[in-house]
Amino acid sequence: MESYRKLLLALSFGVFAIIHLVQAQPDQQGGFISLDCGLPLDESPYTDPVTGLTYSSDINFIQNGKRGEADATYIYKQYRDLRYFPDGIRNCYNLTVNKGINYLIRAGFSYGNYDGLNVYPVFDLHVGPNKWITVDLEFENDREVIYMSKSNLLQICLIKTGETIPMISTLELRPLRNDSYMTQLGPLNLIYRRTYTSDSFGLIRYPNDVFDRKWDRFNWVETNVNTTLNVTSSNPFAVPDAVSRSGISPRNASNPLYFYLYPDADSDKVNVYFHFAEIQTLKANDTREFDILLDENIIQKAYSPKVLQSETVYNISPQKCKFGSCDLDLVRTERSTLPPFINAIEGFSVLEFLYAETNPNDVAAMKNIQETYGLNIISWQGDPCVPELLKWEDIKCSYTNKSTPPRIISLDLSSRGLKGVITPAFQNLTELRKLDLSNNSFTGGVPEFLASMKSLSIINLNWNNLTGPLPKAFNDREKNGLKLTIQGNPKFCVDASCKNNNQKYVLAVVASAASVLIIVVVLILLFVFKKRRPRQVDSLPTVQHDRELPSRPSIFTQTKRFTYSEVVALTDNFERVLGEGGFGVVYHGSLNGTQPIAVKLLSQSSVQGYKEFKAEVELLLRVHHVNLVSLVGYCDEDSHLALLYEYAPNGDLKQHLSGERGGSPLKWSSRLKIVVETAQGLEYLHTGCQPPMVHRDVKTTNILLDEHFQAKLADFGLSRSFPIGGETHVSTVVAGTPGYLDPEYYQTNRLNEKSDVYSFGIVLLEIITSRPVIQQTRERTHIAAWVGYMLTKGDIESIVDPRLNRDYEPTSVWKALEIAMSCVNPSSEKRPTMSQVTNELKQCLTLDNSRRGGRQDMGSRSSVEVSTSFTTEVTPSAR
Numbered sequence: 117m118e119s120y121r122k123l124l125l126a127l128s129f130g131v132f133a134i135i136h137l138v139q140a141q142p143d144q145q146g147g148f149i150s151l152d153c154g155l156p157l158d159e160s161p162y163t164d165p166v167t168g169l170t171y172s173s174d175i176n177f178i179q180n181g182k183r184g185e186a187d188a189t190y191i192y193k194q195y196r197d198l199r200y201f202p203d204g205i206r207n208c209y210n211l212t213v214n215k216g217i218n219y220l221i222r223a224g225f226s227y228g229n230y231d232g233l234n235v236y237p238v239f240d241l242h243v244g245p246n247k248w249i250t251v252d253l254e255f256e257n258d259r260e261v262i263y264m265s266k267s268n269l270l271q272i273c274l275i276k277t278g279e280t281i282p283m284i285s286t287l288e289l290r291p292l293r294n295d296s297y298m299t300q301l302g303p304l305n306l307i308y309r310r311t312y313t314s315d316s317f318g319l320i321r322y323p324n325d326v327f328d329r330k331w332d333r334f335n336w337v338e339t340n341v342n343t344t345l346n347v348t349s350s351n352p353f354a355v356p357d358a359v360s361r362s363g364i365s366p367r368n369a370s371n372p373l374y375f376y377l378y379p380d381a382d383s384d385k386v387n388v389y390f391h392f393a394e395i396q397t398l399k400a401n402d403t404r405e406f407d408i409l410l411d412e413n414i415i416q417k418a419y420s421p422k423v424l425q426s427e428t429v430y431n432i433s434p435q436k437c438k439f440g441s442c443d444l445d446l447v448r449t450e451r452s453t454l455p456p457f458i459n460a461i462e463g464f465s466v467l468e469f470l471y472a473e474t475n476p477n478d479v480a481a482m483k484n485i486q487e488t489y490g491l492n493i494i495s496w497q498g499d500p501c502v503p504e505l506l507k508w509e510d511i512k513c514s515y516t517n518k519s520t521p522p523r524i525i526s527l528d529l530s531s532r533g534l535k536g537v538i539t540p541a542f543q544n545l546t547e548l549r550k551l552d553l554s555n556n557s558f559t560g561g562v563p564e565f566l567a568s569m570k571s572l573s574i575i576n577l578n579w580n581n582l583t584g585p586l587p588k589a590f591n592d593r594e595k596n597g598l599k600l601t602i603q604g605n606p607k608f609c610v611d612a613s614c615k616n617n618n619q620k621y622v623l624a625v626v627a628s629a630a631s632v633l634i635i636v637v638v639l640i641l642l643f644v645f646k647k648r649r650p651r652q653v654d655s656l657p658t659v660q661h662d663r664e665l666p667s668r669p670s671i672f673t674q675t676k677r678f679t680y681s682e683v684v685a686l687t688d689n690f691e692r693v694l695g696e697g698g699f700g701v702v703y704h705g706s707l708n709g710t711q712p713i714a715v716k717l718l719s720q721s722s723v724q725g726y727k728e729f730k731a732e733v734e735l736l737l738r739v740h741h742v743n744l745v746s747l748v749g750y751c752d753e754d755s756h757l758a759l760l761y762e763y764a765p766n767g768d769l770k771q772h773l774s775g776e777r778g779g780s781p782l783k784w785s786s787r788l789k790i791v792v793e794t795a796q797g798l799e800y801l802h803t804g805c806q807p808p809m810v811h812r813d814v815k816t817t818n819i820l821l822d823e824h825f826q827a828k829l830a831d832f833g834l835s836r837s838f839p840i841g842g843e844t845h846v847s848t849v850v851a852g853t854p855g856y857l858d859p860e861y862y863q864t865n866r867l868n869e870k871s872d873v874y875s876f877g878i879v880l881l882e883i884i885t886s887r888p889v890i891q892q893t894r895e896r897t898h899i900a901a902w903v904g905y906m907l908t909k910g911d912i913e914s915i916v917d918p919r920l921n922r923d924y925e926p927t928s929v930w931k932a933l934e935i936a937m938s939c940v941n942p943s944s945e946k947r948p949t950m951s952q953v954t955n956e957l958k959q960c961l962t963l964d965n966s967r968r969g970g971r972q973d974m975g976s977r978s979s980v981e982v983s984t985s986f987t988t989e990v991t992p993s994a995r
Contacts, residue, residue, distance in 0.1 A: 148328065149211055149289040154183035154197035164193055167322045174199060174287065177209045179497055186228025186285070195226040195257075200283035201274055205779055206242075206506050208273040208497040209287055213265045218294050220327060221272065222260045224286035227253045231281075239282035240275040245502035246469035249305060249380075250277075258330070260306040261467070262292065264299045267476045273498045275506075279780050279921060290328045296352035297464075298387055301434055304464035307377055307386070310334040311460040313362035314342070325356040331460065338364040338373065341457065343395040349426035353391070355460065360393040360426045363459040372406075373456045375444035377437070377463040384465040385434035386410075386442055391460040392421035392429065398454070406456035409445040411437050418449055421457060434466040474501040474513070475521040481544035482508075482524065488539045491532065500524060505778055512692065514547065523547035526688075530576070530710075531555040538563050547571050550688070552709070554578040554601075562586055562602065567593045576709065579604035676749035680756040687715050695768075704763065712765070713748050718757035728833035729757050735832045739805060743797030745820060745830040764820035764828055769879075773816060773886045781917070784924035786825060787883045788932070788961045793827035794819050795957055798876060799950040802869045807837040810867055814875035815856045816882055836867060855889035855898065860944050870944035873953065877939025884932055886917035900940040903933070928964040931956065 151174040152160070160173035171194050181199040201207040213219060221243065227236055236254035240247055244266070249259050270289070274282035297304055311320060311331045322328035340362065347360035366373050379386055388410055398404070408416040408429055415431045437443075442463075446456035473479070482500055485491070493509055501513035501522035512526035524545050530552045537560035542551065549571050558580040566575060567589035575598070582605040590600060602608060683705075684690070692704040694714055705713045718729060729752075736747035751758035769790060771777045782790075794814075801809040812834040820828040834851045852858075856878045858871035878889055881899050889899045896902035906915050916929060935956050941947050948956070 147214075147291040149287075150194075151177060151209070151287040152194040152197055153178075153284045153286055154181075154185075154199040155194075156183070156197075162193070166192055167328070169322055169328070171286075174209065177211060177287075178207065179492070180204060180207050180494065184230040184283070186226040186230050192286075194286040195224060196285075198226065198228075198230060198283050198285045200230070200281050201276070202281050204494040204497070205276050206273050206495070206498050207282065208242075208271045211270045211272065211289060213268060213270045213289065214291070215265055215268050216294075218262055218264050218292040218297060218299055219270070220260065220262050220288075220290040220292055220329065221270075222258060222286075222288040222290075222330075223251075223272065223284055224258050224288070225251065225253050225283065226257060226285045227283065230283070235280060237280040237283055238278055239280065240277050242271075242273040242275055242498065243303065243469070244271050244273075244473050245471040245499040245506075246467075247275075248303070248467065251282075253283075260330075262297045262299055262304040262306075262464070264294070264303075266473055267479075269476075269479065271498050276780065277778065278919070279923075288328070292327055293352040293354075296354075297389070298430070298432065298434075302466040302468055304387055305380075305467050307379060307463040307465060308332065309460070309462045311359040311362065312336050312338075312340075312364040312458065314340040315362070320356055320358045324358040326354055331356070331359050336364050336375075337367075339367050340364055341396055343424075345395070345424055347393045347395065347424050347426055351426065351428055353389070353426070353428045355391050355393075355426045355428070359391065359460050361395060363393075363395060363457055365455045365457045369455040370448070371455070372448065373446040373458060375461060377442040377444060378440070379437065379442070379465045381465075382440040383436065385436050387431060387434045387464045387466055388442070388444060389428055389430040389462040389464075390444075390446075390458060391426060391462070392419075392457070393426045393459055394421040394423045394457070395459075396454075396457070398423070402453050403451060404454040404457060405449045405452040407445075407447045407449060409443070409447060410435065411442050412445075426459070470518045471499075471502040472519050472521045474499050475523050475547075477544055477546070478524045481541050482511075484541035484544070485539060488541060489529075489532070489534045489536070491529075512550075525571075526550040528552040529556070534558060536560075538566075540565060542566070543569055545569075550574040552576040553580070554709075556580055558582055562590075562600075562608075564589050566590075567598070573597055573599065575600045577602045577605070581605065581607065583607045584609035676747075676760075678749050678751045678758070678760065680751055680753045680758075683715060683717075683751045683756070683758050683760070686713065686760070690717070705760070707748060707760075711748075712763035714761045714763045716759045716761065729759070732759060732832045732835070735809060735835050739801065739809070741797055741800040741804070743793045743827055743829060744800065745828040761830070762822075762828070764822050764830075766821035766823065766825055768817045769819040769821065769827070769883075770816035772821070773882055781886070781919040784920050784929070785961070785964050788928070788957065788964055790819065790821070790825065790827045791880055791883055791932075792954065792957045792961055794829055794879070795876065795950060795954040797827070797829040798872055799954050801835075802872070802950050808869065810836050810869055811872050811875075812836060812852055812867070813856075814872050814879060815853050816879055819879070858944070859942060868944065869950065870947045873939050873947045873950060874944070876950070876953065877936045877947075880932060880936035880939065884917065884929065884936065885915055886919065900937075904937065907933075907937075925964045925966075928960045931960045931963065935960070 148169065150169050150171045152162075152171040153174045155171070155173040157173050157175055161170050163170050178199065180203055181201045184198045184200055186196055186198055223241060236252065238250065238252045241249050241251055241259065243261065243263055248261055251259060272287060274284060276282055309329060309331055311333055313333050314335055315333055318333065320331040320333065325331065341364065342362045344361070347357050349355050349357070349360065364373070377386060377388065390408055394404065403420070405418050405420045407414050408419055410431050413431075413435065416429045419429060421427065444461065446458060448456055479500060486496060495506075495509040498506060500508045500511060501515075501524065504515070507513065510528040511524055513522040514525045515522050525547055526549060527545065531554070534553070534556040536558065538553065538558055540563070542548070543565040546569070548569060551566075551572060551574070554576045555578070558577070559582065561583055562577065564587040566572065567587060578601050582602065584607075586602075590598070594600070678686070686705040686707060687703045690703050694702040694704050696702065700716060700718045703715045703717065705715045707713050733747065733750050736745075745764070746762045748760040748762060750760060766772075767777055772782050775781070798811065798814065801811060811829065811832065813831055814829070818829060818831040820830050822828060852875070856875040858874040861867055861871045878899060881903055882889065885899065885903070887899060887902075890897055891899075891902075894902055896905045903915055906912075915933070935948075935953060938946075938948055939953065
């Protein structure tokens with residue numbers, strides 16, 4: 117009755133997929149996918165001599181990667197080859213499966229020091245867009261998950277998360293019955309699968325197990341029981357006869373059987389499967405009956421195993437364990453004459469896969485486009501839209517929530533060298549709003565299906581080899597707001613007459629006698645209007661100046677000024693948010709469709725205002741330095757204030773130090789380069805500007821990194837001029853960011869360039885340590901005090917970011933520590949100038965670039981004495 121009750125409960129979860137019941141006993145290797153990763157094609161396929169399974173090379177299932185060989189001998193041949201992935205962040209296997217089927221997915225690893233580095237790789241594994249597990253090859257060889265496929269395409273992705281290179285030896289998929297393992301509440305990550313036997317040699321797997329599960333033989337310290345009789349398995353789990361013919365009972369017949377299960381995390385919920393078959397010959401009066409408990413919760417009361425027939429008992433509702441471990445207990449009932457008994461246990465943690473995969477029609481369309489044009493873009497692996505940090509290059513997606521499949525709304529394939537006709541696959545991107553195919557070599561006509569794509573509002577076909585005429589369907593779409601640009605196609609014409617082949621066309625101004633007349637009139641009016649207005653200097657085409665509001669002081673110089681409607685257009689209606697600060701939200705934009713920009717829009721609730729806005733514009737208009745962010749323009753229209761900057765695609769320094777952007781930690785040489793460039797930008801403000809400027813808000817979030825990781829100091833809203841000549845400071849209201857704020861300035865309200873030096877010193881300490889500026893839980897809350905405290909203890913190892921893995925010249929790090937501690941001296945007089953700091957940091961960079969033969973231990977002092985032209989009294993010297 118209990119089994120019947122569970123069957124009904126399982127039915128309520130919808131676990132039965134009757135059309136797939138034929139999977140109960142698959143044909144020989146039926147539906148199996150067995151990949152030997154890194155296997156050369158000329159050795160593929162082969163039959164494994166141990167299992168009899170056929171393994172094939174993975175070369176047709178993966179886009180990138182290199183092959184290697186493990187320096188070890190394994191019983192299974194498929195562990196001797198491997199594939200590693202030095203390029204890209206995400207590399208994915210693409211496997212064709214049946215949608216809605218439970219699959220056992222097993223990834224196998226044998227590092228075997230293939231690269232001679234003897235450093236165990238650590239990386240993440242994803243199933244589609246969702247993280248499955250973090251792999252640390254120092255502690256494991258195989259990882260296994262049971263997952264119900266959401267589409268006919270299954271992607272297993274290796275994600276680089278640090279300095280080490282992801283690798284894999286074997287990838288195996290085994291279809292299971294849908295009425296066996298409970299995947300409705302989440303995929304099942306295997307903790308262990310054990311069969312209890314006195315024979316502890318080797319695994320039980322295929323062909324003994326038709327599903328090729330790997331059963332560890334486990335010799336538990338109890339009484340072993342075995343039989344030579346056959347044990348039947350008519351339930352969906354199909355437990356192998358080799359597993360069911362052995363088991364254990366407690367040595368002391370009155371004691372329970374105790375087992376333990378340790379999830380990867382304390383917060384994990386577990387799903388445990390207990391496998392039973394009575395294999396002892398019972399006497400007439402014998403009764404074996406026991407309760408099955410999972411962490412003190414009874415999941416089956418008064419259970420009796422069936423004679424020579426396998427059964428499985430499991431908890432239908434996954435549960436969290438106390439204290440990070442689960443107690444699995446089989447407790448004898450009062451009326452039982454025999455002790456509890458068990459054959460095998462499988463323990464799983466239930467994973468929470470948050471992200472819905474991108475709409476499958478969009479994915480299929482993108483794959484079709486990729487194959488049609490032979491696009492080999494390294495980021496085009498895995499799910500196109502999620503997770504957002506790993507989104508494919510050159511696409512934009514709409515995100516409703518994590519459980520709703522994202523849709524692709526923008527595709528930019530400009531300048532990709534594409535040839536041939538425009539493929540109909542584009543029309544399958546039914547939510548596409550913007551399509552850019554400019555600067556390619558497309559031939560043929562403009563396909564009519566583009567006009568029938570209801571969501572499409574912008575099409576850029578400039579600079580191709582397209583021919584006309586333009587289908588009439590575009591005329592109707594133009595009335596509904598479609599913007600088609602098709603200039604630079606010398607053989608193209610709008611109508612069948614094809615007489616204007618060399619003209620540039622925009623759909624909004626399709627050539628006709630009436631439109632030509634209108635254009636001429638407009639040009640005449642513009643010419644007359646310009647005659648009446650004073651000439652404006654340094655303005656961009658199509659950018660107009662609005663009347664200044666009388667209540668605001670004007671920005672004194674001629675600038676690149678944009679209207680608010682232009683800002684809306686440049687940002688695609690503020691579609692993509694880059695970040696948010698005290699001024700407001702920063703959006704991604706595009707100037708002239710090619711130059712990416714960042715647009716900072718003042719929010720109505722901003723703690724900053726027009727004064728800071730005006731100060732930033734005026735400062736950036738008169739400073740020009742490669743390490744200061746460049747101002748593209750500004751908007752000052754009624755209540756709309758915006759600043760348009762050059763775009764820094766690699767975000768800010770804080771994101772890289774904290775690991776927020778993922779990928780490998782910044783190397784020491786990269787950190788030094790960034791900090792030297794930042795110092796040069798500050799030095800320019802202090803000595804190259806007339807009058808000199810104090811930034812007043814130097815911090816890691818205001819150090820942006822361009823596509824080449826060149827540092828750009830940003831956010832000048834708090835900047836102030838400081839006096840030159842006899843005066844040493846300017847009195848002003850304190851402004852800045854807590855933690856970076858100069859304590860002397862805070863106490864006295866006296867501002868000079870040394871306040872920036874202090875803030876820069878904090879930035880330098882962050883770069884060295886990768887620790888928060890303020891952290892309440894450590895010995896000293898503020899980073900400068902903590903570093904000073906650790907130096908007095910001589911604990912240098914704990915100061916430097918451990919993620920650097922000692923990949924640096926020690927003398928260079930010592931010297932940088934000295935510079936930083938000098939910068940944060942409580943007395944501004946004893947701090948160096950930014951010119952001194954810049955010169956000393958360049959020496960650090962030189963030291964690191966000219967590493968000596970042997971690498972020194974950071975725990976000992978350098979044999980080479982380092983001196984600087986300044987000292988500090990805040991802590992002992994770092995040397």
